[in-house]
Amino acid sequence: MSERVAVIGAGQxxxxxxxxxxxxxxxxxxxxxxxxEDAGVGWKEIDAVVIGKAPDMFEGVMMPExxxxxxxxxxxxxxxxxxxxxxxxxxxxxxxxxLVSSGIHQRVLSVAFExxxxxxxxxxxxxxxxxxxxxxxxxxxxxxxxxxxxxxxSGAPRDIGMKVAVKDRLQALKNPYAHLHLPDISLQxxxxxxxxWDPLHYLEACPSSDGAAAMVLGSDKAxxxxxxxxxxxxxxxxxxxxxxxxxxxxxxxxxxxxAGRDCAKDVYAQAGVSDPRSEFDCAEVYVxxxxxxxxxxxxLGFCAEGDGWKLTEEGATALDGGDIxxxxxxxxxxxxxxxxxxxxxxxxxxxxxxGEAGEHQVDGARLALGQAYGGGSQFFAxxxxxxxxx
Amino acid sequence: MLPDVETLxxxxxxxxxxxxxxxxxxxxxxxxxxGIRIDGRVYCPPVEYDPETGTSLxxxxxxxxxxxxxxxxxxxxxxxxQHPFDHPFAFALxxxxxxxxxxxxxxxxxxxxELSTGMRVSVQFHEDxxxxxxxxxxxxxxxxxxRQVVTGGEPVTVIEQLISLxxxxxxxxxxxxxxxxxxxxxxxxxxxxxxxxxxxxxxxYDLLERVxxxxxxxxxxxDRGSVTAFTVITPIQYYGQKETxxxxxxSILLDGGDTPLTGVDVRGLPIDEFxxxxxxxxxxxxxxxxxxxxxxxxxxxxxxxxxxxxxxGEPDADPDSFEEFAL
Numbered sequence: 001m002s003e004r005v006a007v008i009g010a011g012q013x014x015x016x017x018x019x020x021x022x023x024x025x026x027x028x029x030x031x032x033x034x035x036x037e038d039a040g041v042g043w044k045e046i047d048a049v050v051i052g053k054a055p056d057m058f059e060g061v062m063m064p065e066x067x068x069x070x071x072x073x074x075x076x077x078x079x080x081x082x083x084x085x086x087x088x089x090x091x092x093x094x095x096x097x098x099l100v101s102s103g104i105h106q107r108v109l110s111v112a113f114e115x116x117x118x119x120x121x122x123x124x125x126x127x128x129x130x131x132x133x134x135x136x137x138x139x140x141x142x143x144x145x146x147x148x149x150x151x152x153x154s155g156a157p158r159d160i161g162m163k164v165a166v167k168d169r170l171q172a173l174k175n176p177y178a179h180l181h182l183p184d185i186s187l188q189x190x191x192x193x194x195x196x197w198d199p200l201h202y203l204e205a206c207p208s209s210d211g212a213a214a215m216v217l218g219s220d221k222a223x224x225x226x227x228x229x230x231x232x233x234x235x236x237x238x239x240x241x242x243x244x245x246x247x248x249x250x251x252x253x254x255x256x257x258x259a260g261r262d263c264a265k266d267v268y269a270q271a272g273v274s275d276p277r278s279e280f281d282c283a284e285v286y287v288x289x290x291x292x293x294x295x296x297x298x299x300l301g302f303c304a305e306g307d308g309w310k311l312t313e314e315g316a317t318a319l320d321g322g323d324i325x326x327x328x329x330x331x332x333x334x335x336x337x338x339x340x341x342x343x344x345x346x347x348x349x350x351x352x353x354x355g356e357a358g359e360h361q362v363d364g365a366r367l368a369l370g371q372a373y374g375g376g377s378q379f380f381a382x383x384x385x386x387x388x389x390x
Numbered sequence: 391m392l393p394d395v396e397t398l399x400x401x402x403x404x405x406x407x408x409x410x411x412x413x414x415x416x417x418x419x420x421x422x423x424x425g426i427r428i429d430g431r432v433y434c435p436p437v438e439y440d441p442e443t444g445t446s447l448x449x450x451x452x453x454x455x456x457x458x459x460x461x462x463x464x465x466x467x468x469x470x471x472q473h474p475f476d477h478p479f480a481f482a483l484x485x486x487x488x489x490x491x492x493x494x495x496x497x498x499x500x501x502x503x504e505l506s507t508g509m510r511v512s513v514q515f516h517e518d519x520x521x522x523x524x525x526x527x528x529x530x531x532x533x534x535x536x537r538q539v540v541t542g543g544e545p546v547t548v549i550e551q552l553i554s555l556x557x558x559x560x561x562x563x564x565x566x567x568x569x570x571x572x573x574x575x576x577x578x579x580x581x582x583x584x585x586x587x588x589x590x591x592x593x594x595y596d597l598l599e600r601v602x603x604x605x606x607x608x609x610x611x612x613d614r615g616s617v618t619a620f621t622v623i624t625p626i627q628y629y630g631q632k633e634t635x636x637x638x639x640x641s642i643l644l645d646g647g648d649t650p651l652t653g654v655d656v657r658g659l660p661i662d663e664f665x666x667x668x669x670x671x672x673x674x675x676x677x678x679x680x681x682x683x684x685x686x687x688x689x690x691x692x693x694x695x696x697x698x699x700x701x702x703g704e705p706d707a708d709p710d711s712f713e714e715f716a717l
Contacts, residue, residue: 020547023408025438029446043444060403060553070437073444118404141653144621145641152666152709198622249597250587250648 004390005100006234007350008107008218008226009039015179015211015335018117024064025071028113031212031340032072035109039216040229043073046216047105052082052092052112053339059118072111084244086139086286088112089213089343090372090381094240096217097383101237106222113212114337140205140289142376144197147291150255151199154294156309158199161290162190163312165204165333168287171319172330174359179209179335204290204333211337213344220389235350238367239270239384247376254377260299263380264371268301271367271384277302277316280384281365282325282352284345286372288332293317297326300371319360328352328360342372346383353387392566395686400554407547410438410449415546419521421539423454423486423513431490435523456513457531458486458493465502472554474524480505484528496527504530513537521546564594565687567608572682572695575674577611579647587648591690612645613672616707619650622661638664642699643712654692656699667706670699 011034013019019027028051036042049072051065061067065081072079084091089112096110151158169185172178182189185203193202218226223234243263245252252258264276273279285300287293294308302324303311311317317326327333329348332341349368351357357365366387373380407415410426414436417424425434427450434454439446463482469475474496482505483492497511510531515538519525561569564580568591571578580592584599590611595602620640625633637657641650656670674680674696681694 018406020406021408023406023411023438026408029439033446057401060401060551070441070444071439075441075444115406118406119401141621141623141639144623145619145639145652148621148666149619194624195622196624196626198624200621246597248649248652250582250585250589 003101003103004220004223005097005237006218006220006223007215007237007347007354007385008223008234009035009037009041009216010214010347010350010356011035011038012177012213012340012344012347013211014177015209015337017179017207017209019115019210020117024059024061024113024115024118025068027115027210028068028111028212028214029071031113031214032109032111035111035214035216038230038232039107039218039226041107041216041226046073046077046107046109048078048080048096048099048108049074050080050082050092050096050099050108050110052084052088052110052343054085054088054114055083057119058338059115072109084242084374084379084381086288086338086374087342087372087379087381088374089340090286090346090370090383091242091342091379093215093217093343093346094242094381094383096215097237097240100217100219106219108217109214110217110343111212111214112340112343114339114341115210116208116337117210140197140200143289143292144200146254146377147289147295148199150291150295153255154306154309156294157313159187160294160309160312161200161204162187164287164290164293165190165201167312167318168290168327168331168333171328171360172334174319175329175334176358177335178330179207179211180330180333200289200291206288206332206336206341207334209335209337211335211340213337213340213347215343215347215350232356233354233387235353235385235387236389237383238272238386238390239267239382241266241270241382243380245378247378255295256299256305257377257380259378260296260373260380261301263382264300267369267382267384271386273367273384276300276369277324280324280367280369282328282349282362283369283371284329284331284348285326285369286332286342286345287327288336288341290333293326296371296373300369319362325362328357328362330360342374342381345372346370349383349385353385355387392561392569392682394558394560396556396558397686398554398556400552402550402552405549405551407549408438410436410451412545412547413449413451415521415549416543417453418523418525419519419543419546420541421515421519421537423456423526424451425454425486425489426450427452432488433491434486434489434493454489455487456534456537458484458489458511458528460497460505460507460509460511461485461492462507463497463505465505474527482511482528484511495523498527498529522549559687562594562687563605564592564603564608567605568592569682569685571610572685572692573677573680575677575680577613577644578608579611579644580607581609583607588646589649590644590647590651609646611647613674614702615642615644615647615650615670616712617641617664617666617668617670618643618709618712619666620656620664622664636661640664642670651690651692654699658698659701665706666709669702669704669707671702673697673700
């Protein structure tokens with residue numbers, strides 16, 4: 001990284017099962033306009049736009065970036081589309097940040113969205129498609145065997161996933177933008193929900209949401225101008241990394257993928273982090289199915305391999321009383337506009353280190369990790385944000 | 391020689407129309423054509439935001455007249471099933487009177503000899519309208535029938551769009567040998583010349599070392615193996631879903647292989663006795679009754695190849711023995 005980069009504006013929609021009042025363009029603009037307002041700038045001040053969403057099959061709009069360019073004030077400016085499956089929201093933010101860190105642009109708008117109600121992700125992830133690996137029964141059908149293998153390997157008790165499902169939904173109650181607000185959530189309620197993809201209950205899976213997220217990434221100069229104009233602090237990028245690996249090869253560890261471990265190692269080295277559990281104040285991590293909390297705790301080095309479930313069990317990852325709160329916003333388990341889900345992780349840690357997370361704020365958060373993964377646990381995107389200018 | 395694989399990709403998507411396109415489609419359904427006025431310019435079809443500045447504006451919708459001028463055109467000699475006519479026709483860029491930009495739409499004439507840039511055309515509404523851009527087309531000026539405006543219907547807030555794509559692809563050479571093997575009752579994998587690991591199906595190359603693996607790397611694996619992972623799926627309903635009862639999808643590591651067959655349908659076996667390590671033997675459909683079904687260059691469905699998987703009665707495999715290839 002050469003030039004400093006900061007998040008100078010952030011915006012998101014209220015995520016819902018169906019936004020029947022807006023088109024895709026209207027949905028995306030809602031988040032983008034909130035990010036611009038937060039940054040104290042208008043369309044004119046934006047140099048380039050980077051847009052991400054899940055594969056085109058999800059809404060059946062081929063190359064939506066073409067249709068959305070005018071709605072995003074991108075006429076006459078560079079606009080880029082990023083594709084990395086479920087991690088796309090994270091990689092979209094990183095591509096935008098790279099355009100600033102390289103010194104090319106001063107202010108880049110990154111946006112990500114999904115309007116799942118216009119389609120059906122279960123269908124899009126089950127139907128055979130050209131040159132795509134078959135998932136056969138949605139993402140849950142693909143990941144459930146990995147989860148069972150993790151349970152066997154780690155010896156985790158069967159209720160760990162249910163505990164994550166309850167914790168994240170309780171935290172979502174403090175986030176007005178979250179899709180699911182389930183005030184009565186309990187272990188019993190999760191256990192009594194149908195066993196969709198054994199060992200995953202219905203309530204251990206993410207919802208299907210309409211929503212969008214946007215951030216303005218700015219240079220050192222743009223950050224001080226934004227702070228002077230709005231009085232709000234920037235969130236500084238201390239490290240960013242992406243990794244990928246093939247979906248399936250002999251010897252691949254799908255439970256604890258090498259690409260995820262390498263990506264974490266890279267981003268921690270950039271940020272000077274050696275003990276993530278003690279040095280981060282919080283993390284927003286892509287957990288679309290409950291068991292991915294303990295699995296990613298291990299992959300991200302917050303504990304030794306095999307111990308992730310113990311952190312969950314002892315409440316270490318809870319906003320209320322935990323030493324390393326994960327997904328204070330309610331996470332993907334509470335809001336899942338797929339293309340935007342990764343960006344929401346990145347955006348939520350920006351809110352945390354800026355002290356703007358409202359009711360789900362971690363007191364005094366100064367350093368935080370945002371992570372997104374996608375495909376068959378094969379694309380990883382991460383950044384470390386801090387309140388201090390690096 | 392195995393035939394090319396033909397696939398139909400199709401889904402009835404919906405589109406939420408929002409505050410500008412909703413009234414536009416409602417008006418089409420009613421037999422009227424709307425544009426939007428932005429900064430003195432009229433766009434038809436209406437745009438949601440000022441395309442030049444990105445500014446949001448209160449929608450200032452205006453009714454367009456019926457007539458316009460052809461700015462350019464192309465002739466469609468062989469219409470497909472997705473075109474609006476089953477006879478040859480033109481796609482034209484028509485600048486409606488008063489509009490700032492042309493609209494692209496179908497123009498019906500008998501022959502390309504009747505077309506010219508600058509010709510005058512009119513909107514011809516169809517009798518049966520549903521609130522879609524296909525509710526009208528263009529005809530030469532003065533040849534259409536008068537529009538019948540029908541009001542009082544519910545506003546159009548969602549439109550349906552069936553997207554359909556049929557495509558054909560040849561199987562790649564290694565894939566062809568794998569598929570032929572299934573028809574012959576053999577599981578053909580490929581051994582990497584670098585790592586010595588055996589993948590099934592082979593990829594034609596070693597994914598990590600990026601070296602080609604040709605026919606010399608093919609080998610036949612056993613048709614029995616161990617369950618390395620599984621899930622029991624309770625089906626939920628979506629477009630095209632055929633399942634109604636819970637069923638198992640399992641990963642099976644064939645003896646001699648280093649990657650499991652994933653997503654294998656093992657129905658018929660009792661769900662509560664199914665477990666990691668269980669040893670299974672493939673029971674093939676009789677030769678001549680085997681069907682490659684949806685096998686293409688990436689997907690493998692063994693439903694038409696393997697009739698069922700029978701427990702072998704052997705002691706379970708030790709899960710630690712296939713930890714490295716767990717899934």
